[in-house]
Amino acid sequence: MSLDKATVAHIATLARIKIPDSDLEHLAGELSQILGWIEQLGEVDTTGVEPMTGVVQMDLPRRADVVTDGNIRDKVLANAPEPAHGFFTVPKVVE
Amino acid sequence: MAALTDLTMAAALDALSKGEFSARELTEAHIAAVEAARPLNAFITETPDRALAMAEASDTRRRNGEASPMEGLPIAIKDLFCTEGVLTTAGSHILDGFTPPYESTVTTNLWRAGAVMLGKVNMDEFAMGSSNMTSYYGKVENPWRRKGNNRPLVPGGSSGGSATAVAARVALGATGTDTGGSIRQPAAFCGIVGLKPTYGRCSRWGIVAFASSLDQAGPMTRTVRDAAIMLGAMAGHDPKDSTSVNRPVPDYKAALTGDIRGLKVGIPTEYRVDGMPAEIERLWAQGIEWLKAAGAEPVEISLPHTKYALPTYYIIAPAEASSNLARYDGVRFGLREPGDSLDAMYEATRAAGFGTEVKRRVLIGTYVLSAGYYDAYYLKAQRLRSLIARDFTQAFEDVDVILTPSTPNTAFAAGEKMDDPVAMYLNDVFTVPVNLAGLPGISVPAGLSEDGLPLGLQLIGRAFDEETVLKVGEVLETAANFTARPGHQSA
């Protein structure tokens, strides 16, 4: 699979990473090379093989419905770039 | 007596218990070593004050007869572990100034076991790399040099700061994390022991996530025994991690009996890869001979899907990473670059905050999960992962442990291989399958290359059978009698 500049620009938007136009060509080449190499997986017939999402074979542990956390606003906001009045802030969103 | 920084953990514990020196003295010697080793750039954050305070507290406990299994041992912590009140960066610009108000479970366990923190060590950004060249905080130097050549070499990665700190006698041990080989490969490059435990053995809580289904913390030490001591402290069930497995932590030291008679050692045919240097082939053969001499029985095995492990990994790991790294968005912590809309702020922050390799992997990961490509890439990779894991399951019906080289090459110079991402990825060809299958693996220093660089052998075990891995590892270690030292060391 060879990626073109437009596709790279699109996935960069999905991933919210600004890529200068001047870098798109080079990046498209690099990503295409990696994907080309990955595509050797196509050689393997995986019909009927279950996809493996993880290695741990056990029941999902469940916790009790008890409030054990919260009331730590200072900790939650301690590293925030621009907190205000107990809120996180971001540039204004227009809906 | 040897320099304090040259001791193994086991020897240091012995001496501490005999009162030959205090934890404070041991720590002071290591703090001096940290300072002396600054040119290697192994540390992102040095915490000497905290180290001394912890050492003193340790001395007090020991005086009160409350010595724990790692009481008073100074270690380094990979900067991927969140440490309360101490800058935690994951080697990335995007975590600028991030000081966690919490402590990872593994480091909590280590402090409870009496260990002393020297500081936070450098690493590839977000643990993505095999060279330690991708850190925002600059590259780390391998303390080893090629014979007659002073060109700086990479320590491997991503736990390169950890490997360098341990190899250069700056720390008695260090934590590492291993997603595709990030403990074992730098351990091999730096001539130390690196153990990746079974997935689920050490809690992932409080460790900055790279690829959640593969990440696993483990010890990096100078001896197999030390790895056993340190793993014992790190491991354990954690209810805060849903993938943490609830089984008792055995006494790993007790497994080091030296008796491997009758043990079947698998030798996978598929690990004889094209272009592997003859000296690595020879070392592998030597390893087989050593184990045979100790009474084990080598068995040829097949792991037929080995060659697909790397491309499988390079779908799964970036896919998970693309999602795991979405939280670095300039809103709640770390770097924020201004933007006049929310999206502009995100895009500017993530463009400035992530390095080239991280961006590359996030983009690949985004792509393979995106509409129309999921089945062809991600789902395909998950099916391959099943086959790779099944290969191991089948092999372990016949053998108790598997022996392979740790890496297909020795440490390379900074700048070599940098232009070709795929060539760089090939560093992990022997380690990646183990992560995909979630098995324990250890790299043990077993010899030197012709140009004088360390070479490692890898042992792979059954799930939760770290004991066999450690036991056979120690037999290899004894047989190899690896006494070479890096040129750059504090002692």
Next chain:
Amino acid sequence: MTETNGSIIEGRTGPWEIVLGLEVHAQVVSNAKLFSGAATEFGAEPNTQVSLVDAAMPGMLPVINDVCVEQAVKTGLGLKAQINKRSVFDRKNYFYADLPAGYQISQYLQPIVGEGTIILDLPDGRTREVGITRLHLEQDAGKSLHDQHPTKTYVDLNRCGVALMEIVSEPDMRSAEEAAAYLRKLRSILRYLGTCDGNMEQGSLRCDVNVSVRRPGEPYGTRCEIKNVNSIRFVSQAIEYEARRQVELLEEGGTVVQETRLFDSGRGVTRSMRSKEHAHDYRYFPDPDLLPLEFDDAYIERIRATMPELPDAKKARFIADYGLSAYDAGVLVAEQETAAYYEALVEGEGGKTRDPKMAANWVIGELFGALNRAGRTIQDSPVSSAELGGLLDLIADDTISGRIAKDVFADMVETGKPAGEIVEAKGLRQVTDSGAIDSMIDEVLSRNADKVAEYKAGKDKLFGFFVGQVMKATGGKANPKLLNERLREKLQ
């Protein structure tokens, strides 16, 4: 302008059918969040009910809340749905200010609950079945406040991570009325089960409506999704507006674009959400921080054993046992508390039972009216079922008439006093002494001899006049049945 006629819109060019499917987000009743130990309570100070997990701090991991799983299973059972013993949590990836991790943990391909059904009770007493496609568990997002600062949006993560059940219906509804009935019924079931409090104002029940139109018998048209409509009334308004908009668009030769729209309740219109226009690609994949959620039949049966009698069963029972109309039964079972009040009223105390139809009329008529006027719920009704029962007993034993009883009830609401006390204090006891009634009749007839003559000449209507006069003379307390009997006799 087109006109809506039930489920059919008569357009300029012919009839159109509305096709509706609903996606409801129901907040699970639990103490703590789905994947963290922070509290779920409504209305706390910003960011005080936030754990490090909710804020998606580096290295934080989710651990699932057992009760949230139980609540989802219970709701699935309440919807007579397939319970999936193995389900999978996926990550739904997108960037937004109130989504700290950059992904929502949700369920995509393998939800915890599969297909089910819900029976709508329509206002005319008819019922109609609507298919449930699925129910899955997922995390709520935080809240963005856009009006606190000229250039900034403020973010509060208190709701972030609260468990939601997303309940998706089949596109089986054909009118705003049916959509409203669906929401009422779903809310009723959820509240019976105690799995969601159903409070739309506080956002514990939120509705996305998929609206499309088609010519009757044709395949489905292109649909628009109207997001987050927060009252049943608005759902009806949004549907009416949106369906007409689509019909007009199509009749003008235009095409409906599949998009997300917002309902502007102030103006009663839907409009395109421009900010969400660029195509979403959620890149769902199984969350590697979690394992598949698995349980066995015994687990499901344990939950089933805790299920209350649900509205449909209760309604059927009320009709069968109490002889109620489908409509009355439907109204009484809509809220569990109403049904309980009604049953307590009918069943009485100490083995006493009361006339079920009369009880139903009193609850639906007088009691609901009084509660409405007082702005109170049946849980804090000023008149308990036992007290109302006391009043009904006075009617039943002819102590007072039904008409007087209404006055007594108003007094009970006002003063909180028992019916008997009011009746005694005000001397409202019915006159049942036939001698006393006879003498009052005689008096009235003699005073109105001319009318008596007219009556006897055939002006039957005057009977009511005489009744009224006698009633007036007794202060309304004459036993109506007795009065009628005696009067008729005397006029013979």
